[in-house]
Amino acid sequence: MDHLVQIILIGVILTNLVVLGSHPLNTCIRAVALQGVALGVLPLFLHGREWSYHTFLISFMVIGLKGFLIPILLFRAIREAVVRKEQEPLIGFTASLILGGGLVGLGFAVSSGLPLPAEIKSSLLVPVALSTLMIGLLVIVTRVKILTQTLGYLMLENGIFAFGLILTKELPWLIEMGVSLDIFAGIFVMGTLMGHIHEEFNTLSVRKLSSLKG
Amino acid sequence: MLIKMISIPVTLAFAPLLPGLINKIKAVFAGRQGPPVLQLYFDLFKLLKKGAVYSTTTTWVFRAGPIVSLACLLLASLFVPLAGAYSPLSFPGDVVAFAYLLGMARFITVLAALDTGSSFEGMGASREVTFSILAEPTLFIIFIVLVRCTGSMSLSTMFGQAVSRMPMKFAASLALIVFSLFIVCLAENSRIPVDDPATHLELTMIHEVMVLDHGGPDLAFILYGASIKLFLLVALMAHLILPMDSGDPVRDWTYFGATVAVLTIVIGMVESGMARLRMIRVPRLLTAACMIAIVGMILGMR
Numbered sequence: 001m002d003h004l005v006q007i008i009l010i011g012v013i014l015t016n017l018v019v020l021g022s023h024p025l026n027t028c029i030r031a032v033a034l035q036g037v038a039l040g041v042l043p044l045f046l047h048g049r050e051w052s053y054h055t056f057l058i059s060f061m062v063i064g065l066k067g068f069l070i071p072i073l074l075f076r077a078i079r080e081a082v083v084r085k086e087q088e089p090l091i092g093f094t095a096s097l098i099l100g101g102g103l104v105g106l107g108f109a110v111s112s113g114l115p116l117p118a119e120i121k122s123s124l125l126v127p128v129a130l131s132t133l134m135i136g137l138l139v140i141v142t143r144v145k146i147l148t149q150t151l152g153y154l155m156l157e158n159g160i161f162a163f164g165l166i167l168t169k170e171l172p173w174l175i176e177m178g179v180s181l182d183i184f185a186g187i188f189v190m191g192t193l194m195g196h197i198h199e200e201f202n203t204l205s206v207r208k209l210s211s212l213k214g
Numbered sequence: 215m216l217i218k219m220i221s222i223p224v225t226l227a228f229a230p231l232l233p234g235l236i237n238k239i240k241a242v243f244a245g246r247q248g249p250p251v252l253q254l255y256f257d258l259f260k261l262l263k264k265g266a267v268y269s270t271t272t273t274w275v276f277r278a279g280p281i282v283s284l285a286c287l288l289l290a291s292l293f294v295p296l297a298g299a300y301s302p303l304s305f306p307g308d309v310v311a312f313a314y315l316l317g318m319a320r321f322i323t324v325l326a327a328l329d330t331g332s333s334f335e336g337m338g339a340s341r342e343v344t345f346s347i348l349a350e351p352t353l354f355i356i357f358i359v360l361v362r363c364t365g366s367m368s369l370s371t372m373f374g375q376a377v378s379r380m381p382m383k384f385a386a387s388l389a390l391i392v393f394s395l396f397i398v399c400l401a402e403n404s405r406i407p408v409d410d411p412a413t414h415l416e417l418t419m420i421h422e423v424m425v426l427d428h429g430g431p432d433l434a435f436i437l438y439g440a441s442i443k444l445f446l447l448v449a450l451m452a453h454l455i456l457p458m459d460s461g462d463p464v465r466d467w468t469y470f471g472a473t474v475a476v477l478t479i480v481i482g483m484v485e486s487g488m489a490r491l492r493m494i495r496v497p498r499l500l501t502a503a504c505m506i507a508i509v510g511m512i513l514g515m516r
Contacts, residue, residue, distance in 0.1 A: 003385070010386050013509055021502050023495075094501045101505040108512050124513075 002123075005045050008038050009124040012162070013104060016135045019155065020100040021093050025147060029074050032151050032158075035132075036066025039158055042165055046125075062161070070154065070187050077147065077191055081198040090142045100135050107131030116166075125166060133159030144205050146197060150190045157183050217463070221296040229445035230254035230438065232478050236405075239482025254441060261434035269427065271331045279326025280428060280435035283319040287439045287446070290315035293369045294446050297470035298459040301370035308368050309357045313350065316402070319439065320346055327424035338423030341493070345408065345420070348500035349401045355507040356391050356398070359514045363387065373450050378457035390510035392454045397503035399447040399481075401496075403440065406485040408496050418490065448477050 015038070018031040040063030043055045089096060107130035116126060132155055139152030197206075234251040241248020250256075268277065293312045295301040324343055327335040360372045363384040380388065401408045404421035413419060425436050452458075452473035458466045491499060 006386050010390070010509075010513070014506070017502060017505055017509075021498060021505075094498050097498065097501045097505050101508045104509055105512050108516065112516075 005042065006124055008042055008045075009128045011035075011038050012128055012132060012158075016104075016132055016155065017097065017100055019139060019151060020135065021097045023093065025078055026075075028148065028151055029071050029078075032154050033067050033071035035155065035158055036070070037063050039162055039165075040064075040067060042162070046165060065184065066154070066158065070183070073187060073191060074147065074150065077194050081147075081194065090144060096138065096142055099138060103134040103138060104131040107134060125162060129159050129162035129165075131159075132156075132162060135159075144207055146190065146194050146206050149206070150187065150194075153186060153190070154183070157186075218300050218302050221294075221300050222292070222302055224296055225291045225294075225442065225445060229441045230258065232444050232448065232474075233441050235475070235478045236482040236485065239479055240486050243483070243486035254437065258434045258438055261429075261437070262431050264430040266428075266430035266432055269330060272329050272427075275322075276326045276329040276427075277432070279322050279329070280432040280439070282322040284435040284439040284442075286315045286319035286322070287442045290319075291442055291446055294449055295370040295374035295453065296449055297463070297466040298374050301374070304368040304370040306367040309361070309372065312369055313353055313357070316443065317346075317350065319443070323424055323436070326428075330427045332427065334423050335426060338420055338426075341420045342424060345401055345496055345500060348497055348504065349398050352394055352398050352500065352504040352507050355504065355511055356395050359387055359391050359507070359511045362511075362514045369450075373453040375457075375459045376454055378459055384514055387510035387514040388454060390506050390513070392451060394503040394507040394510070395447070395451050395454070397499065397506075399444075399451060400484070401500055401503075402447060403444045405481060407488050407491050407499060410490045413490075418493075445474075448474050448481075451477055 012035055015031045015035040019028050022028055022031070040059050040061075043059050043062075044051065091099075104127075108127040111127040111130055114126065136152045136154070136156030136159055139155060140149050141152075143149055143152065197203075231251065231254075234249070234254050237253065238248050238251050290312050292303040293301055293308045295304075320342065324339040327339040357372070360376060361367055363380050364372050364376055366372055376388070397407075400406070404411055409420040409422075410418065411422060414422065421440075425433065428436055449470075452470060455477075456469050456473050458469050460466060
């Protein structure tokens with residue numbers, strides 16, 4: 001079981017790198033969707049085979065939401081706004097890949113110093129969660145297009161979710177719901193914003209927001 | 215001792231098979247008949263029978279280029295284990311020697327290309343060096359991870375016994391390393407995502423453009439050297455996929471031959487299924503390979 005978890009977590013790291021390094025938006029969205037599915041599968045295998053309705057429900061919901069619903073919404077947003085391949089990164093893709101590698105290292109370095117219970121400390125989960133979170137932030141900061149910023153936000157949220165998975169046995173329903181609702185609301189706002197920015201400026205670049213329009 | 219020496223004739227004899235196999239696979243994917251698998255052997259014999267023509271602007275560097283590069287690659291081939299721990303030469307730290315012998319071969323090829331004074335060749339040389347700058351650190355990171363996993367500093371133990379000796383916790387880093395080694399192998403051997411060996415349009419060429427002015431035996435040496443380089447890197451990759459140190463030579467060699475053939479076919483399939491990347495995108499691919507190797511290293515260091 002532990003090997004499967006490791007493979008899934010390494011897959012999560014690799015999807016992070018894919019988002020940092022690939023040019024077409026479609027690929028980025030698919031990578032984030034894959035990440036969501038991977039994280040959704042995780043709760044089933046994390047704590048051995050003590051499956052309850054609770055874990056199944058969490059899994060199902062996360063896969064549905066992060067793996068399918070949100071990506072579909074994003075794809076629709078792309079279709080409506082007719083953007084295909086224009087991501088305006090503030091720093092080059094190669095540079096952001098290198099930074100991403102550095103952040104993965106940082107995640108591992110930081111997680112070894114955190115005061116966590118021993119069995120959690122030995123697993124990959126915490127470093128992967130931290131590095132996903134940081135890479136999400138990196139994407140938000142270094143990409144100008146609002147859609148990629150949404151993707152960064154999603155990745156950040158994925159990182160938080162992975163961190164929360166440590167406690168998934170005790171994680172109450174309400175918090176789970178709250179987190180998912182939070183993402184959903186966030187995406188909803190972003191989508192609306194996207195529509196409005198596109199209507200107003202005929203582009204999805206956030207740079208334009210600094211110039212006032214009547 | 216004798217069993218260790220067997221890898222020398224094997225390398226010398228079977229290296230030219232690999233490009234032939236790749237071309238055959240590409241032909242099959244394109245629905246063509248394709249050249250015979252032994253085509254490179256015929257080419258080599260044909261070229262060796264010819265005389266060479268040298269331009270008057272070139273110096274001895276141009277003539278030394280193919281000879282030195284082939285010598286370097288042959289020397290490097292002595293360190294590489296085939297089918298387990300059968301490498302003719304090994305000492306602790308020969309990974310560095312191996313990497314720099316490959317570097318030396320590239321360096322002298324680049325010098326010979328610059329020596330012709332042709333602008334095309336200079337362009338090719340510059341590209342070759344640019345991409346190798348990115349490929350070499352990746353190779354070293356891969357070596358670092360293997361040193362960490364196997365606790366030895368020589369190629370034959372590092373690769374030859376990597377899979378069977380490695381503790382289970384390094385499995386993940388091993389998988390990542392194989393992947394990035396594959397990309398390095400494509401880049402080093404100027405295969406498709408990085409460079410198209412079939413094209414002869416100077417503007418898009420990297421490796422082929424450097425050897426445009428070589429002819430006859432010189433070209434034969436260069437082609438032979440390129441095939442040996444491909445063989446070596448594929449052999450190294452093969453060792454990371456299947457364990458080959460069971461001690462039963464028949465079984466080891468069978469495994470080895472099968473894995474090398476499968477990897478060659480995979481390279482052929484990648485070449486058939488992909489287009490050459492734009493020049494600007496190649497560094498990104500190599501950086502990605504480097505980052506994957508680094509993630510493997512981080513996982514291995516815990």
